[in-house]
Amino acid sequence: MTTTGLGGAALEAFRARFGEAMSTADAVLDAHGRDESGMEAARPGAVLFARTEADIVDALALAREFRVPVVPFAAGSSLEGQLIPPPGALSLDLSGMTRVLEVRPGAFQATVEPGVTYPQLNRAVRAQGLFFPVDPGAEATLGGMASxxxxxxxxxxxxxxxxxxxxxxxxxxxxxxxxxGSRARKSSAGYDLRHLFLGAEGTLGVITELTVRLWPLPTARLALRCAFPDVGSAAQAATVVMGASAQPERLELMDARGLRAVNRHLGLTEPEVPTLWIELAGASAGALEDVRALCEELCRDAGALDVRVAQQPEELEALWRARHHAFYALKALYPGEAFLSTDLCVPLDALPEILTFTEDGLQAEGLDASVLGHVGDGNFHVLFHAPPGSADWARIEALYARLVERTLALGGTCSGEHGVGLHKRQFLRAQHGEAVELMREVKTLLDPLNLLNPGKVLPDPA
Amino acid sequence: MTTTGLGGAALEAFRARFGEAMSTADAVLDAHGRDESGMEAARPGAVLFARTEADIVDALALAREFRVPVVPFAAGSSLEGQLIPPPGALSLDLSGMTRVLEVRPGAFQATVEPGVTYPQLNRAVRAQGLFFPVDPGAEATLGGMASxxxxxxxxxxxxxxxxxxxxxxxxxxxxxxxxxGSRARKSSAGYDLRHLFLGAEGTLGVITELTVRLWPLPTARLALRCAFPDVGSAAQAATVVMGASAQPERLELMDARGLRAVNRHLGLTEPEVPTLWIELAGASAGALEDVRALCEELCRDAGALDVRVAQQPEELEALWRARHHAFYALKALYPGEAFLSTDLCVPLDALPEILTFTEDGLQAEGLDASVLGHVGDGNFHVLFHAPPGSADWARIEALYARLVERTLALGGTCSGEHGVGLHKRQFLRAQHGEAVELMREVKTLLDPLNLLNPGKVLPDPA
Incomplete structure (x- = not known):
């Protein structure tokens, strides 16, 4: 499929329709040529700052007419090269579509434009005692998070x-x-096509509006910080906690390097040893007491060296801010270096094994990396770092591939939450087998000219 | 699209491949010609009792060769005519595929064949302290529940x-x-095609194996039974409970007729007034005390006349058995009559309004019906009944259509959990608009000869 790209006539047509909402200024093109993956940047042909659904529809019509690839863009916080444009592409910037269109507190839902960030949504609904629970860390937009x-x-x-x-x-x-979809909490009426577009990284359509679930803010919260002698025993404890009736709100693993990084970056004084952070929440402080005691006992039985409780709102806020900034804190620890993060996710019973395999691999290759994980879900990130162009990178990529291979053998996925983008296309066939061909058929059905974020998600045809 | 059906040559080919696993015995054809919808039965051309995935693959190959429609079948408990075969169809009976292939307690998952029922799965995993939480009531199979x-x-x-x-x-x-899909708890690797087949009622493919999530059995449970003066105030209380941090395990509405039915059918002595049943669960009885007090207070503030607590396992079991048998108990209350159940689901804030609208409609039409609901989800069933062929049926269908119309105007869905089958196809375009055309395109992509459960889910082309 050849695409013409944003040449003279096309650019003229876009300018005629959108005027100053179109930009080809160098700084704008640069800002739309990269994401947070650290992958090689590439400028789009032009950027359109969309304001309405009609803008999006018209932009797609012109893109079809002139065969212009379109890359939906908003916060620019993707981690796998999702936003890096192919030559001559239109970067369709939705970050100005920031209206919270409706909040229905009694229905526990809000309808938003795709450029609304999750912190913005949370500020808008907090006074009603509600929150949106998905928190990827960056100032991500809901359109991007859905994609x-x-x-x-x-x-x-x-x-x-x-x-x-x-x-x-x-x-x-x-x-x-x-x-x-529907505004009801559940539906069995017809094929659920929502899920085709969720996780499609802008390759099947452009999300113009979302209705999301909100949840009641728990009345009481506390967090346990459980220090372990090694990452493997911390992971083992996480699986035990998940098997109890504790229903944790959060269950995070921080390794020693990660804690060193957030201590330095945010001025904390956490012990720099592998640690599980377990948040519990409920209707009252009293209701949490038994669960806290249970989790503490389970962690001590699993080898915890020390268990500390945080209950003050400021203390809890500092903890979770630290977790959310861990990625940036680690980057700050190694200035000038390049970074690559895995996003592996395994069935919970395989978590200790894959973490041990990871540590062994790092040691065998003489590589330094931090391991952070949403371990209640079996999801963990190995954050590799090395100077750009260093010989380490070949060893890092080789170890990365071995980690993916082992993860897939254990029934896991190459991506728990970051998506595929450019970097993980190489693993998709190993993970999904023949189902990749059906994905391709769906892509052809919805985007026969291959104009929507082309070259992302799907591997090249065999 | 014309189909040949199971004529002589086709039947011979199926018999050559499957031998005695094929049946055309009258009793077998009759048993595969109906579900629990009460809709007009229609015999399939033959029944194949599949035992393996290879049986299914070979059956589909023969069906393709001879243009035979195929209707997947298992427990026969669908409620919207999903299983009623078109002329000459093969009923592909998966109820013999009952192997629990693998239980991975540490991963909180099990892999099963499609004919495994959810009670069977629960018996298989209970000793590990786990359970599968979806409980539609009938002895449904997991393949059917997924569909x-x-x-x-x-x-x-x-x-x-x-x-x-x-x-x-x-x-x-x-x-x-x-x-x-993947055995990890979450994945962002490629298009999520699972969701195309979940809820597709066997029209896009035949599910041959499922890996499902299991959950830890809570250590402590209790149920509140909160009696209200009317259905509307009970529904209002349900929305208030959902807004608190109570996180109920179950939140059910039973009306006076429903309670009368289960009292008679199961020998209970529940007060016959509109009642919310609220189940709470957690790590210990102590942990539940504050939540129980909170729910009781919220219900009393919302007008509850009486609140009673059930904590003994036998008492809880009797309650939920009663709820699961309510549909059959109501049928037993009106022997010889025909039944029709709605399956409406609205955003929670619209629940009191639609329930009042329902009661007004019933009164205006002089109809008698019971209202039962999974009201924590905004889902409720109006169980109409009248003698077969009675003039009531025209008024019932008209009121049914008005209830769907109002539900859709409130942002709800015509089906919360039963599916579309034959009966609700008429509402699909009003609910989904143009998206129905994309559903049809997906159907054509996956089943170009329209052989998989044809005539179900999708409305006829406009």
Whole structure:
């Protein structure tokens, strides 16, 4: 499939329709040529700052007419190269579509434009005693989170973005705008096409509106910080906690390097040893007491060296801010270096094994990396780092591939929450087998000209 | 699209491949010609009792060769005519595929054949302290529950079947068998094609294997029974409880008629007034005390006349058995009559309004019906009854259509958990608009000859 790209006539047509909402300024093109993956940047042909669903529909119509690839863009926080444009592409910037269109507190739902960030949504609904639980860490937008099926620390209790999107409006490449899903909490009426677009990374359609689930803010919270002698025993404890009736809100693993990084970056004084952070929440402090005692006992039985409780709101806030900044804190620890993060997710019973395999691999290759994990979900990140162009990178990529291979053999996935983008296309066939061909057929059905974020998610045909 | 059906040559080919696993005995054909909808029965051309995935693949190949429609069948407990075969169809009976292939307690998952029922699965995993939470009431199979996205009383806490299926194997009409999803608890690797087949009622492929999520059995449980002066105030109380941090395991509405029915059918002595049944569960009896007090206070503030607590296991079991048998108990109350159940589901804040609208409609039409609901999800059933052929039926169907119309105007769905089958096809376009056309395109992609459960789910082309 050849695409013409944003040449003279096409650019003229876009300018005629959108005027100053179109930009080809160098700084704008640069800002839309990269994400947070650290992958090689590439400028789009132009950027359109969309303001309305009609803008999106018209942009797709012009893209179809002139065969221009389109890359939906908002916060720019994707981690796998999802936003890096192919030559001559239109970067369709939705970050200005920031209206919270409706909050229905009694229905526990809000309808938003795709450029609304999850912190913005949380500020808008907090006074009603509600919150949106998915917290990928960056100032991500809901459109982007829906497109990568982002999750974060609270997915262990509330599910990922996928489980928290009730309804979508999606603009298709052929001009249709479809309403998918329902505002009811559940539905069995017809094929559930929502899920085709959730996690599709903008390759099947452009999300123009989302109705998401909100949850009541728990009245009481506390967090346990349980220090372990090694990452493996911490992971083992996490699986035991998940098997109890504790129903944690969050269950996170921080390794010694990660804690060193957040201590330095945020001025904390956490002990720099492998640690589980377990958050519990409920209707009252009294209701949490038995669960706290249970979790503490389970962790001590599993070898915890020390268990400390945080109950003050400021203390809890500092903890979770630290967790959310761990990625940036680690980057700050190694200035000038390049980074690569895995996003492996395994069935819980395989977590100790894959973490031990990871540590052994790092040691054998003489590599330094930090391990952080949403371990209640079996999801963990190995954050590799090395100077750009260093010989370490070949060993890092080889170990990365071995980690994916072992993860798939254990029944896991190469991506728990970051998506595929450019970097993980190489693993998709090993993970999904023949189902990749059906994915390709669905792509062809919805985007026969291959204009929507082409070259992402799907591997090249065999 | 014309289909040949199971004529002489086709039947001979099926018999040559499957031998005695094929049946055309009258009693067998009769048993495969109906479900629990009460809709007009129709015999299939023959029944194949499949035992393996290879049986299913070969049956689909023969069906393709001879243009035979195929209706997947198992427990026969669908409620919307999903299992009623078109002329000359093969009823593909999967009820003999009852192997629990693997239980991985440490991963909180089990892999089963599609004919395994949810009670069978629960018996298999109970000793490990685990359970599968979706409980539609009938002795439904997991293949059937996945195909209608069934739910039940515990969906308010644990989600529907959709949220509890991690991975599927699906046989397609073109001979492929695909593995979809992953054994990890979450994944962002590629399009999530699982969800196309979940809720597709056997029209897109045949599920040959499922890997489902299991959950730890809570250590402590109790149930509140809160009596209200009317259904509307009970529904209002349900929305208030959902807004608190109570996280109920179950939140059910029983009306006076429903309670009268289960009292008679099961020998209970529940007060015959509109009642909320609220189940709470947690790590210990102590941990539940504050939540119980909170729920009781909220219900009394919302007008509850009486609140009673059940804590003994036998008492709890009797309660939920009663709820699960309510549909049959109501049928037993009106012997010889025909029944029709709605399956409406609205956003929670619309629940009191639609219930009042329902009561007004029943009164205006002079109709008698019972209202039961999974009201924590906004899902409720109006169980109409009248003698077969009675003039009441025209008024019942008209009121049914008005209830759906109002439900859709409130942002709800015509089916919360039963699926579309034959009866609700008429509402699909009003609910989904143009998205119905994309559903049809997906159907054509996966089943171009329209052989898989034809005439179900999708409305006839406009």
């Amino acid at each position: 990568t099926n982002a999750s974060g620390t609270a997915a262990v209790r509330y599910g990922t973005t996928r489980e928290n999107v009730l309804a979508l409006r999606v603009a298709l490449m052929d001009g249709r705008v479809l309403s998918l | 209608t996205n069934a739910s039940g009383t515990a969906a308010v806490r644990y989600g529907t079947t959709r949220e509890n299926v991690l991975a599927l194997r699906v046989a397609l009409m073109d001979g492929r068998v695909l593995s979809l």
